[in-house]
Amino acid sequence: MTTLAVRVRGRDVTVEAAFTLLIAALIIVAATTSESFLTATNLTNLLKQMVTTGLLAFGMLVVILTGGIDLSVGSVVAFSGIVTAGLVADLPIPLAMLVGVASGIAFGAVNGVLVARFELAPFVVTLAALTTIRGLAFVYSEVPIAPADPGFLTLGSAMVGPIPLITLIMLAVFGIGGVFLARTPPGRSIIAIGGNAETVRLAGIDVRRHIVLAYTISGLCAGLAGIILTSRVGIAQPSVGVAFELDAIAACVIGGASLSGGRGSAKGAFGGVLVLVLINNLLNLYGVQSFWQQVLKGLIIIAVILVQRTRRPRSEAKGRA
Amino acid sequence: MTLRLHEVHKSYGGVEVLHGVTLDGAPGEVLAIVGANGAGKSTLIKILSGAVPMSSGTLTWDGVELAVSSPHDAHAHGIRTVHQELSLVPELTVTENLLMGNFPRRFGLIDWPAAHRRAGQLLQEAGFGVIDPRTRAGRLTVARQQMVEIAKALVSEPSVLVLDEPSAVLAGADLDALFALIRRLQSRGVLVVYVSHRLAEVLELATRIVVVKDGRVVATTTPDATDEGSLIRLMAGRTLDRIYPERRPAPGEPLLTVDGLGRTGEFDGVSFTLRAGEIVGLFGLVGSGRTELAACVFGAARPTAGAAFRSPAEAIRAGVAMVTEDRAGSGLVLGMTVRDNIGLTTWRSTARGPLIDRQRQRTDAAAMIQDLAIAPQGCATMPVVHLSGGNQQKVVLAKWLLTDPRVLILDEPTRGVDMATRVDIYRMIDGLARDGLAVLLISSDLTEVLGATDRVLVMRQGRLTGELPSEGTTEEQVLERAIAA
Numbered sequence: 157m158t159t160l161a162v163r164v165r166g167r168d169v170t171v172e173a174a175f176t177l178l179i180a181a182l183i184i185v186a187a188t189t190s191e192s193f194l195t196a197t198n199l200t201n202l203l204k205q206m207v208t209t210g211l212l213a214f215g216m217l218v219v220i221l222t223g224g225i226d227l228s229v230g231s232v233v234a235f236s237g238i239v240t241a242g243l244v245a246d247l248p249i250p251l252a253m254l255v256g257v258a259s260g261i262a263f264g265a266v267n268g269v270l271v272a273r274f275e276l277a278p279f280v281v282t283l284a285a286l287t288t289i290r291g292l293a294f295v296y297s298e299v300p301i302a303p304a305d306p307g308f309l310t311l312g313s314a315m316v317g318p319i320p321l322i323t324l325i326m327l328a329v330f331g332i333g334g335v336f337l338a339r340t341p342p343g344r345s346i347i348a349i350g351g352n353a354e355t356v357r358l359a360g361i362d363v364r365r366h367i368v369l370a371y372t373i374s375g376l377c378a379g380l381a382g383i384i385l386t387s388r389v390g391i392a393q394p395s396v397g398v399a400f401e402l403d404a405i406a407a408c409v410i411g412g413a414s415l416s417g418g419r420g421s422a423k424g425a426f427g428g429v430l431v432l433v434l435i436n437n438l439l440n441l442y443g444v445q446s447f448w449q450q451v452l453k454g455l456i457i458i459a460v461i462l463v464q465r466t467r468r469p470r471s472e473a474k475g476r477a
Numbered sequence: 478m479t480l481r482l483h484e485v486h487k488s489y490g491g492v493e494v495l496h497g498v499t500l501d502g503a504p505g506e507v508l509a510i511v512g513a514n515g516a517g518k519s520t521l522i523k524i525l526s527g528a529v530p531m532s533s534g535t536l537t538w539d540g541v542e543l544a545v546s547s548p549h550d551a552h553a554h555g556i557r558t559v560h561q562e563l564s565l566v567p568e569l570t571v572t573e574n575l576l577m578g579n580f581p582r583r584f585g586l587i588d589w590p591a592a593h594r595r596a597g598q599l600l601q602e603a604g605f606g607v608i609d610p611r612t613r614a615g616r617l618t619v620a621r622q623q624m625v626e627i628a629k630a631l632v633s634e635p636s637v638l639v640l641d642e643p644s645a646v647l648a649g650a651d652l653d654a655l656f657a658l659i660r661r662l663q664s665r666g667v668l669v670v671y672v673s674h675r676l677a678e679v680l681e682l683a684t685r686i687v688v689v690k691d692g693r694v695v696a697t698t699t700p701d702a703t704d705e706g707s708l709i710r711l712m713a714g715r716t717l718d719r720i721y722p723e724r725r726p727a728p729g730e731p732l733l734t735v736d737g738l739g740r741t742g743e744f745d746g747v748s749f750t751l752r753a754g755e756i757v758g759l760f761g762l763v764g765s766g767r768t769e770l771a772a773c774v775f776g777a778a779r780p781t782a783g784a785a786f787r788s789p790a791e792a793i794r795a796g797v798a799m800v801t802e803d804r805a806g807s808g809l810v811l812g813m814t815v816r817d818n819i820g821l822t823t824w825r826s827t828a829r830g831p832l833i834d835r836q837r838q839r840t841d842a843a844a845m846i847q848d849l850a851i852a853p854q855g856c857a858t859m860p861v862v863h864l865s866g867g868n869q870q871k872v873v874l875a876k877w878l879l880t881d882p883r884v885l886i887l888d889e890p891t892r893g894v895d896m897a898t899r900v901d902i903y904r905m906i907d908g909l910a911r912d913g914l915a916v917l918l919i920s921s922d923l924t925e926v927l928g929a930t931d932r933v934l935v936m937r938q939g940r941l942t943g944e945l946p947s948e949g950t951t952e953e954q955v956l957e958r959a960i961a962a
Contacts, residue, residue: 340828344820344824344833348810348817348821352809354807355807356821357789359789359822360790360794361825
């Protein structure tokens with residue numbers, strides 16, 4: 157039986173190694189086949205592009221770990237972005253930003269309460285939130301808003317050495333978030349809830365509160381992403397962020413998260429984000445038509461997941477069925 | 478012409494539960510099978526119905542061997558089983574449930590009036606004419622659903638009808654209708670296999686009675702040649718060996734008092750006290766309300782009468798711990814490591830600032846793994862799903878022992894656990910009681926509930942029907958109070 161333990165751990169290591177290898181391979185292929193990949197402009201772009209997906213993916217991961225899903229994040233991005241851009245005209249920039257993030261937190265909390273307290277299906281609750289919040293974004297402004305104070309754009313363009321500030325913010329979210337999930341009682345409880353909520357409840361842990369917390373974190377991340385996106389592109393559109401939730405979910409799943417909950421890590425989700433962004437960037441550099449990009453992305457996601465499934469120990473897969 | 482099970486053995490995962498059962502029945506007989514919980518009745522029925530294959534042995538009809546490896550095979554051979562668990566589709570009407578695909582058609586479409594007429598006729602023939610075939614099955618009471626189940630089994634005119642505890646949910650006129658139906662089937666030459674806890678019924682209906690115990694047939698008798706008392710004696714009476722530790726000295730102060738606790742439809746007016754240093758058994762048949770009672774005491778469910786803890790967290794703070802009956806369903810997070818499972822109850826209370834004290838979690842888990850001899854070695858970082866049933870149970874215990882409980886509720890802690898681990902568990906519980914804990918041991922194993930405890934509470938249909946000292950009490954005395962006359 158000791159050998160079993162070693163083998164199980166061994167497999168985790170192989171999966172992780174294969175994953176790192178995949179990302180390395182993508183980078184090497186990109187660097188050798190495209191002259192523009194290693195240019196400063198492209199790399200900076202790449203670092204900036206991954207921020208939105210990255211932030212959404214972390215929030216999504218926390219929700220997915222509980223066994224739920226948050227389809228509303230794309231709409232929250234739009235709402236938080238356009239409200240912040242609008243408020244910049246009247247409020248100091250930090251305050252406007254705070255309102256944007258707070259709106260994300262509020263939406264997330266409402267989602268969480270509906271799922272945890274009223275025991276509604278996460279898919280349905282967040283699907284309803286998706287359309288409601290999108291509608292609210294348009295109610296706030298049908299037309300795009302350019303932030304009145306150009307100081308607002310500093311956030312999206314500031315560089316810390318060679319690295320964009322917003323990328324550092326995203327990395328910090330993954331860093332802190334990783335510690336939260338791995339090392340704090342609420343983080344571990346969220347993962348355990350996805351594994352078996354009844355066991356967790358009987359262990360004296362308030363399951364509902366943790367589920368609300370998970371959706372609130374997702375809302376927070378989406379609110380933050382909305383502000384950063386607006387600040388980066390310089391304009392807030394009520395229509396932005398459609399289907400953003402799909403990339404976030406894909407990143408989590410590529411990173412080894414189970415949609416039935418209980419399994420997944422911040423490190424994995426971050427790897428998933430890298431894979432997605434690199435594939436996008438590579439296909440762009442090759443000048444692949446955007447519709448074909450979608451097709452290829454879908455196929456690659458399936459391939460990655462198939463590889464992971466075959467590498468997972470059988471008995472564990474069965475225990476989760 | 479007889480149906481004959483010959484030398485049937487059945488093992489689940491290496492544990493043999495049927496040790497060579499032989500029994501037979503002829504057309505027109507009502508063959509009753511009685512036995513205590515875990516005697517092997519359910520397994521026998523599952524084999525007859527094709528739900529599980531036998532490990533070895535034969536099933537013959539009139540000397541010809543029947544290959545029954547699925548419910549479909551059993552149906553093909555004319556064997557129909559009405560299980561205890563209802564299997565109707567609640568969203569469909571009684572008619573749809575009864576005819577299940579065999580609808581009368583007109584112009585290729587289902588002829589609904591004819592279908593309802595046919596269903597009504599089937600119910601009428603079974604003596605259950607009170608049921609309207611147009612009702613959705615889910616709207617019927619459990620008793621009526623049971624009647625539809627029986628009518629459904631009769632649609633294909635089976636030659637063998639197996640009824641598993643059919644009377645558990647029936648009463649009054651419904652029960653009379655069932656008995657009349659069984660007598661009619663009997664006169665038509667159907668072999669009825671009737672499994673029930675209610676001995677009075679068995680004595681009234683059966684032509685022959687087979688008593689099973691510990692996976693063996695221990696007696697075959699007729700209603701004329703026996704009575705309730707003798708049957709109970711046959712069902713009970715296992716020999717006690719040195720599996721259980723010595724009994725404990727007189728208990729100390731009361732630690733947990735339950736007064737007039739009730740929950741509508743499950744149990745009512747339950748009062749008892751658990752004292753320091755004693756192990757109290759709680760015995761009841763399946764459905765007696767013992768598990769629901771435990772959930773209410775622990776705060777996992779809300780009682781409708783009497784006071785209890787309002788949440789598991791409150792119970793834990795007060796020093797109560799509960800090991801539930803269903804390890805996979807509510808005891809463990811199967812995909813998590815042994816260490817995380819053990820740490821589940823304490824990672825918050827022992828946290829250092831916002832962070833889990835990982836050093837503490839490691840040493841606590843290691844100490845528990847050592848103390849309880851949880852195998853295999855080095856299992857701390859293994860997903861708990863890879864452990865054997867007995868070791869998984871020890872992980873659940875470890876999790877609760879870390880909360881420093883004063884009262885420990887154990888619901889069927891030895892179910893599906895091998896003998897060696899059972900003995901470990903009994904020793905451990907004994908040690909805890911000697912250290913001053915109060916232990917409530919809920920069990921449907923008669924031998925265990927008397928052997929491992931100091932006194933026994935007996936529950937029947939949601940009420941406490943007796944409190945007996947374990948010393949000197951016989952299994953019959955416990956069973957008598959647990960079985961409805």
